[in-house]
Amino acid sequence: MTTVSEVTLSPREIRNLIRSGKFERPTAGVAPGHVQANLAILPKELSFDFLLFCQRNPKPCPLIEVLEPGQIEVFTTAPKSDIRTDIPLYRVYENGEFTSEISDLQEVWKEDFVSFLLGCSFSFESALITNGIKLPHFENGTNVSMYITNIPTVPAGPFSGPMVVSMRSIPQEKVVRAVQVTSRFPGVHGSPIHIGDPLAIGIHDISKPDFGEPTTIKEGEVPVFWACGVTPQSVAMSSKPPIMITHAPGHMFITDMKDEDYSVL
């Protein structure tokens, strides 16, 4: 559980707690109102193609900050941070296989590692909640339902594959508002990819998500789909890079930026 004092700590204070090993849990609800980010670390030789993949697919891959090879400080959105220590839990993949989960990258760090930080749905979910749209999974701390679609991403170099989406079940009368409020945040997935019929985007059984937990769609609710940050990870993994490091699910990087810094209007 997140404690009251952790809700009032600044992002830098939380990162320092994480760095010193005193915070080893998921980050949902921590430093509310601040942008949390997905992490993908790839070796330099893949960095142009992966950056290009993100540029070509901004809805599933909204870039918050990209570091130069070997750089460890997220200097624009989280000054004084250290990407090797400031996430509670990391996952290491070798040749596309999950090999270990570690809380510190200092021993595995290489000078050719390029860190990509990508926007996560926490930001636009806050905006939905502020606008009176309830998200049971967000409030319960369970994981949103995610699905592999038949929507292709635009390939770049070795990276290609289908888009992964997250689904939220929204009361019919709130769907228009849900489009409006998430459209203000193109830097963190932005507007929905699809509203309504799951089959239209290749989802055959809405009750069986490919990732996360099932969602009950109640009478009078409509499934609304947003591009999901799992997309770049799954696309990168399927190219079987010699090494790739990500955050462990739910254990995000907390930036100093506020959600509103990413609103366009």
Add this chain to the structure above:
Amino acid sequence: MTTVSEVTLSPREIRNLIRSGKFERPTAGVAPGHVQANLAILPKELSFDFLLFCQRNPKPCPLIEVLEPGQIEVFTTAPKSDIRTDIPLYRVYENGEFTSEISDLQEVWKEDFVSFLLGCSFSFESALITNGIKLPHFENGTNVSMYITNIPTVPAGPFSGPMVVSMRSIPQEKVVRAVQVTSRFPGVHGSPIHIGDPLAIGIHDISKPDFGEPTTIKEGEVPVFWACGVTPQSVAMSSKPPIMITHAPGHMFITDMKDEDYSVL
């Protein structure tokens, strides 16, 4: 002069005219409502850093499309195009020095060339005009006033330097509307960088632009400044790359995309 028939031709038809050498003029006013783009071609070894520079500085460097090394078709925003032939006039720079102006890149093309297409102000200027904000330079076909500011860009690799801005003189009562309508187009420079006092951004004499032509600021008008696509070119040039190719001023690449495709709301 642009003829009536050229206004009604599709972007692809215009690109084919340009390719066959039958259109060798600036592209302002051609294929109205379609997005035109700035071009920067750099060798592969600089491509990650330049892409990163654009990611870090989205207002002066709004990416429309980036091609892979050696790729000549702008396949997403202009299918069937050829970046080597479909711009009326190109400029070649070697080690940061302007060396030639040519209408076709086929003889100088190399397999490691990476083409960057960046949004240009034509799109948001159309939006201003649609909203009743007159832009004399746009209507006269003269060049907008541009200034080197004291606003630093976020560096990436060898690329760094001050932001270049363009200035439009807007009637006081239209300034709020000008902010609103350009905010809808973050993909083509977006909202202004600054409103009012030129000195606040390091411009000491507003009557003497660093590029383009002077603008008369009339009684009751306010100078409004937008990030300018000259920024990435001037930043790239000052790093003296072995080779860099750009469009000649005003001779843009015409995509199939409509301005509205780049609006966020």
